[in-house]
Amino acid sequence: MPRLRTVVLVAGAALLARRALRRRIDASPLWPMPALDEPVSGRGRGSTVTLRVVVAERREPAAGVVQLRLEGPGLPAWQPGAHIDLVLPSGAVRQYSLCGDPAERDAYTIATRLIDAEQGGRGGSREVHEQLHVGTEIEIRGPRNRFPLTPAPSYVFVAGGIGITPILPMVRAAEAAGADWRLLYCGRHRATMPFVYEAEKLGRGRTTVVTEHESGLPDLSFLGGLPAETAVYCCGPEGLMDAVGAALSDGRVPALERFSAARTEGGAPFEVELRRTGRTVTVTAGQSVLSAVREAVPGVLYSCRQGFCGTCRQDVLEGEVDHRDELLTDEERAGSMLICVSRCAGERLVLDL
Numbered sequence: 508m509p510r511l512r513t514v515v516l517v518a519g520a521a522l523l524a525r526r527a528l529r530r531r532i533d534a535s536p537l538w539p540m541p542a543l544d545e546p547v548s549g550r551g552r553g554s555t556v557t558l559r560v561v562v563a564e565r566r567e568p569a570a571g572v573v574q575l576r577l578e579g580p581g582l583p584a585w586q587p588g589a590h591i592d593l594v595l596p597s598g599a600v601r602q603y604s605l606c607g608d609p610a611e612r613d614a615y616t617i618a619t620r621l622i623d624a625e626q627g628g629r630g631g632s633r634e635v636h637e638q639l640h641v642g643t644e645i646e647i648r649g650p651r652n653r654f655p656l657t658p659a660p661s662y663v664f665v666a667g668g669i670g671i672t673p674i675l676p677m678v679r680a681a682e683a684a685g686a687d688w689r690l691l692y693c694g695r696h697r698a699t700m701p702f703v704y705e706a707e708k709l710g711r712g713r714t715t716v717v718t719e720h721e722s723g724l725p726d727l728s729f730l731g732g733l734p735a736e737t738a739v740y741c742c743g744p745e746g747l748m749d750a751v752g753a754a755l756s757d758g759r760v761p762a763l764e765r766f767s768a769a770r771t772e773g774g775a776p777f778e779v780e781l782r783r784t785g786r787t788v789t790v791t792a793g794q795s796v797l798s799a800v801r802e803a804v805p806g807v808l809y810s811c812r813q814g815f816c817g818t819c820r821q822d823v824l825e826g827e828v829d830h831r832d833e834l835l836t837d838e839e840r841a842g843s844m845l846i847c848v849s850r851c852a853g854e855r856l857v858l859d860l
Contacts, residue, residue, distance in 0.1 A: 557594070558582065562643045563614065568701040572669065573636050574618040576607070577647065585609055587676035588654035588764070591617070592816055594646035596638055600810040600818075601631040604673035604742075604764070605650060606702070615647070618701055620669040629812070648816075653833055654764040656680055659738035661687040663730065665751050665761075667743020668694045671702050673764050674742055678709060690714045693725050693747060727754040738762065765833065774829070777851040781860045782824055796846040796856075804860065807846075814848035821846050826856035 560579035568574050590604045607616030622632045639645065656677045664681075666674040671692060681688040690710055694700035697718055706714045717725040727750055730739065741751045742764040751761050779796060780787045786803040790796050797809055797819055810818040814832030822843050829852040832845040846858075 557646050557648055559644060560615070560647055562639050562641050562645065565639070565641050568618060569703070570696075570698045571621045572618055572699070572701045573621070573639075574606075574616065574701070575635070575639060576614055576616050577645070578614045580613065582612060582615060583650060584612065585615075585650040586652055587656045587680050588673050589650040589652040590654075590673070591615060591650045592648035592811075593617070593635070594648065595631060595634045596645070597630075597634060598810075599629075599631055599634065600648075600816050601635070602811065602813070602815045604654075606672040606675050608679075609676065615650075618669065618672050620701075654740075654742070654762065656740070657738060657762075658684075659686065659736060661734070661737045662689070663733060663737055663739045664688065664690045665727075665739070665741040665743065665747070666690065666692050667741075667747040668700065670742035670744075670747075670764070671700070671706065672742075674740065675702055675706065677740060678706070682709060688713060691725060691727075692716050693718075693743065695719045727751060730754040731756045740764075774850060775854075777853065778855045779851070780825075780855065780857045782857055783860060790850070795848065796844075796850060800846060800858075800860065807860070809847055812847045814845050817845065819845055819847045822859040824857040824859050827852040828856065 558579055558581075560577040560582075562575050563578040564576035566574040585605055586609060588604075590602050593601050593603055595601060601619075603617040603619055605615055606618055607614065619632050619635050621636050654673055662677070662681050664674045664678055674690070678688060678690055690706060690713060692700065692703065692706055692714060694703075694716075695718060697703055697716070697720075700716070700718070703716055707716060730751065731754055733739065733755070735757075739751065739755065739759070739761040740763075741748050741761045745765070748761070748763050748765070752763075755761060774792060776789055776791050778787055778789055779799065781800065781803060784804055788799045788803050790799040795812075797807070797812070801807055801809075808818050810816045815834055817834050820835070820843050828840065828844045829850040830840050830844060831848040831850065834845060835843065844856075
């Protein structure tokens with residue numbers, strides 16, 4: 508009987524403590540605690556969690572472009588500029604910008620252009636075009652956002668071809684916020700430019716479409732006279748992004764999103780010591796560190812080869828790294844590198860491998 512009385516007293520005390528804590532929480536101006544910043548490294552808060560989704564809808568919004576609506580329960584929230592990792596049936600991982608409505612919590616929308624091998628494609632876009640159909644189940648990771656839309660009174664958006672995919676949700680957000688904005692959408696032919704009708708309809712005169720077939724290259728001179736408070740966002744081919752940066756005045760730098768692989772070649776050859784393996788390999792000017800390392804350690808893990816997914820990340824024990832990835836934070840770069848794209852800034856690196 509005394510033992511039962513003790514159990515009852517302990518249970519009652521616990522109940523009272525929980526009620527007291529709930530009253531403190533409800534009365535606290537700091538509760539719920541403010542959300543932490545989204546991790547930019549892709550290694551935090553569910554970014555590496557793999558989710559199963561199904562292709563619920565497939566469309567072709569332009570010649571050579573496939574748009575997929577991916578549905579699944581409990582999809583993480585996202586903001587304009589975010590992308591997901593698509594784990595293809597072959598096991599390859601590719602990154603695609605989300606171009607749908609962030610308010611939809613049960614679906615993600617992506618679009619990809621078919622890029623053949625002679626154009627620099629590595630097979631991912633072909634796999635999407637040929638193997639992902641309505642009803643296909645597929646794995647995704649993310650979303651992550653390395654291209655966030657920051658508050659500003661006015662915006663200029665510049666998109667080239669498939670680069671419209673992260674830009675379109677930004678335009679919608681700017682419109683909903685009542686901000687002043689302008690969109691310059693460039694491409695070779697209107698028939699190959701996805702969402703061009705939607706962009707023009709949304710713009711009501713604020714969207715300018717320029718095609719090389721009809722008008723030649725776009726005139727970017729207006730960028731030099733933009734007010735300082737105007738934020739500039741650009742996604743497209745390297746040449747377009749370089750031109751946008753050059754057209755801005757006073758050393759201003761646009762916010763950029765690259766959708767092609769980072770260049771892994773260039774610069775002088777260097778040596779990489781694999782400390783635990785006891786081998787030293789030479790990386791030539793036209794070779795990636797990953798390629799050279801795999802000759803000595805064939806089992807080293809990798810996936811995207813674009814500096815996005817982080818699979819090939821290795822700890823750096825010595826040497827200065829020329830970071831070319833789109834994933835690691837400054838803190839992470841202090842002691843590691845993605846060997847699929849990054850190189851040595853000197854003559855020698857030592858990896859904990």
